[in-house]
Amino acid sequence: xxxxQSPQAVILREGEDAVINCSSSKAxxxxxxxxxxxxxxxxxxxxxxxxxxxxxxxxxxxxxxxKKQQSSLYLTASQLSYSGTYFxxxxxxxxVSGNTGKLIFxxxxxxxxxx
Amino acid sequence: xxxxxxxxxxxxxxxxxxxxxxCEQNLNHDAMYWYRQDPGQGxxxxxxxxxxxxxxxxxxxxxxxxxxxxxxxxxxxxxSAQKNPTAFYLCASSAIDRVDYGYTFGSGxxxxxx
Numbered sequence: 001x002x003x004x005q006s007p008q009a010v011i012l013r014e015g016e017d018a019v020i021n022c023s024s025s026k027a028x029x030x031x032x033x034x035x036x037x038x039x040x041x042x043x044x045x046x047x048x049x050x051x052x053x054x055x056x057x058x059x060x061x062x063x064x065x066x067k068k069q070q071s072s073l074y075l076t077a078s079q080l081s082y083s084g085t086y087f088x089x090x091x092x093x094x095x096v097s098g099n100t101g102k103l104i105f106x107x108x109x110x111x112x113x114x115x
Numbered sequence: 116x117x118x119x120x121x122x123x124x125x126x127x128x129x130x131x132x133x134x135x136x137x138c139e140q141n142l143n144h145d146a147m148y149w150y151r152q153d154p155g156q157g158x159x160x161x162x163x164x165x166x167x168x169x170x171x172x173x174x175x176x177x178x179x180x181x182x183x184x185x186x187x188x189x190x191x192x193x194x195s196a197q198k199n200p201t202a203f204y205l206c207a208s209s210a211i212d213r214v215d216y217g218y219t220f221g222s223g224x225x226x227x228x229x
Contacts (some may be wrong), residue, residue: 102160103218
């Protein structure tokens with residue numbers, strides 16, 4: 001039940017916008033977004049919770065459509081530093097006692113921003 | 116500063132050998148996770164643990180073993196039963212009582228079979 005990300009790869013010029021989608025076949029409690037630079041560890045960007053609002057910081061934001069089990073990551077006015085591979089991670093039902101559960105990651109979307 | 120430390124950064128394994136990857140965190144997180152990443156691929160869950168002395172298999176646990184004797188430590192052993200162990204291994208932790216927190220990842224161990 002790995003979530004499906006689209007597109008697989010995106011090439012942009014600085015200043016252009018991009019949207020990365022994440023779709024699951026299972027009901028979701030939350031969606032995480034991470035960015036990974038080549039050879040490094042993934043870095044947490046944001047989390048969207050069931051029943052929550054669209055989140056964002058600076059020029060990166062995301063939405064979560066609970067009915068469709070989909071999330072989208074929006075990168076506006078892209079910068080060179082935005083280059084990397086973006087992963088969504090999905091959580092289904094919480095563990096018993098209300099604690100958070102394991103994340104299942106999508107296959108990733110590679111974003112390349114050119115000058 | 117708090118964080119997760121993985122060691123070694125690079126590891127070479129001979130055929131038939133068991134090797135152990137270290138993961139230590141000082142974030143006081145209850146949950147810890149091991150993921151495997153193959154070139155151009157996503158992260159696949161190997162094992163995870165919510166509390167000390169308890170852990171569960173992920174999607175690709177065959178050929179791997181773990182222990183959780185201390186809250187801070189979650190070592191992963193790649194056994195000789197794992198036929199294709201060459202990959203990038205990532206350890207992560209999370210605060211399970213904070214639903215709005217993401218995972219913190221270590222810097223990874225790159226394992227190569229020689």
